[in-house]
Amino acid sequence: MIRVAVCGACGRMGGLIVRQLMKQNDMKLVAATDAPSTPSAGRDAGELAGVGELGVKIVGADKLAEVLKKSKPDVLVDFTRADASVQNVKTASEAGVSVVVGTTGFTAEQRAEMEGAIKRGDIRAIISPNMSVGVNVFFNTVRETARMLGRDYVVEIVERHHVHKRDAPSGTARKAAQIIAKEFGWSEDKVKIKSIREDEVVGEHTVIFFTPEERVEIVHRAQSRETFAAGAMKAIRYVVEKGKPGVVQDMQDVLGLRS
Numbered sequence: 001m002i003r004v005a006v007c008g009a010c011g012r013m014g015g016l017i018v019r020q021l022m023k024q025n026d027m028k029l030v031a032a033t034d035a036p037s038t039p040s041a042g043r044d045a046g047e048l049a050g051v052g053e054l055g056v057k058i059v060g061a062d063k064l065a066e067v068l069k070k071s072k073p074d075v076l077v078d079f080t081r082a083d084a085s086v087q088n089v090k091t092a093s094e095a096g097v098s099v100v101v102g103t104t105g106f107t108a109e110q111r112a113e114m115e116g117a118i119k120r121g122d123i124r125a126i127i128s129p130n131m132s133v134g135v136n137v138f139f140n141t142v143r144e145t146a147r148m149l150g151r152d153y154v155v156e157i158v159e160r161h162h163v164h165k166r167d168a169p170s171g172t173a174r175k176a177a178q179i180i181a182k183e184f185g186w187s188e189d190k191v192k193i194k195s196i197r198e199d200e201v202v203g204e205h206t207v208i209f210f211t212p213e214e215r216v217e218i219v220h221r222a223q224s225r226e227t228f229a230a231g232a233m234k235a236i237r238y239v240v241e242k243g244k245p246g247v248v249q250d251m252q253d254v255l256g257l258r259s
């Protein structure tokens with residue numbers, strides 16, 4: 001049985017992760033945290049997620065070290081916010097607990113801080129701005145298309161998300177820009193990203209390659225957040241069974257898509 005701790009358990013993604021965990025025969029929720037000031041502290045994580053009492057109480061993130069020591073999870077799953085996530089990864093690393101991080105919006109310094117902690121603790125880690133299978137295939141399609149079209153095309157990325165999203169551009173758009181920039185030998189900021197925040201849009205990404213004569217568009221639309229939660233379940237299983245200690249891997253490794 002894979003023992004899982006969920007950070008951000010009261011959030012949109014955290015609640016879905018708790019619900020998905022209940023459907024897995026080989027996983028068990030053993031701990032759940034949210035922001036230190038969460039008004040939900042002491043409430044049952046299962047009840048909050050709408051799946052009935054699970055006997056796991058929501059605890060403030062300031063008590064994470066203590067909680068990890070008591071509940072002994074194999075994996076900590078984090079869908080919170082960038083600054084919180086860095087702290088949670090450091091605490092997990094000190095406790096020797098593997099991590100699956102879906103949070104986005106990290107600065108280069110925050111990313112380096114997490115990588116350093118993962119190396120020091122020699123823990124296994126998956127960090128991915130988008131856990132859906134489709135988006136990871138989309139990344140490879142974008143790479144191949146850039147390679148085939150070449151640098152004569154102007155590139156633009158348009159991403160659309162719900163109004164509650166904190167970071168812009170999205171982690172997925174930034175990753176697509178990195179892929180194109182690497183392929184073209186450009187710096188990442190040469191790829192223009194347009195961010196739209198509208199209604200309750202789950203997540204849409206369009207990469208456009210164009211010249212005055214033609215236009216190629218590659219589009220991914222997430223229809224439901226379940227796709228990210230389902231991907232997170234794959235990441236949990238992978239990190240336990242095949243994760244490499246001390247290095248950061250991503251969904252390309254989990255899904256066997258790394259080219």
Ligand SMILES: NC(=O)c1ccc[n+]([C@@H]2O[C@H](COP(=O)([O-])OP(=O)(O)OC[C@H]3O[C@@H](n4cnc5c(N)ncnc54)[C@H](O)[C@@H]3O)[C@@H](O)[C@H]2O)c1
Nearest residue numbers: 008010011012013034035061080084102104129130131228
């Ligand atoms: N990788 C993916 O596939 C994927 C998919 C969707 C969203 N995301 C990202 O996941 C993150 C969360 O998204 P969301 O829509 O669930 O946001 P949300 O705001 O609904 O949930 C975040 C939760 O984290 C909690 N939190 C804040 N500080 C915390 C801390 N120190 N410890 C524990 N919990 C803390 C908040 O109180 C909140 O309940 C965002 O960065 C988002 O971009 C990633």
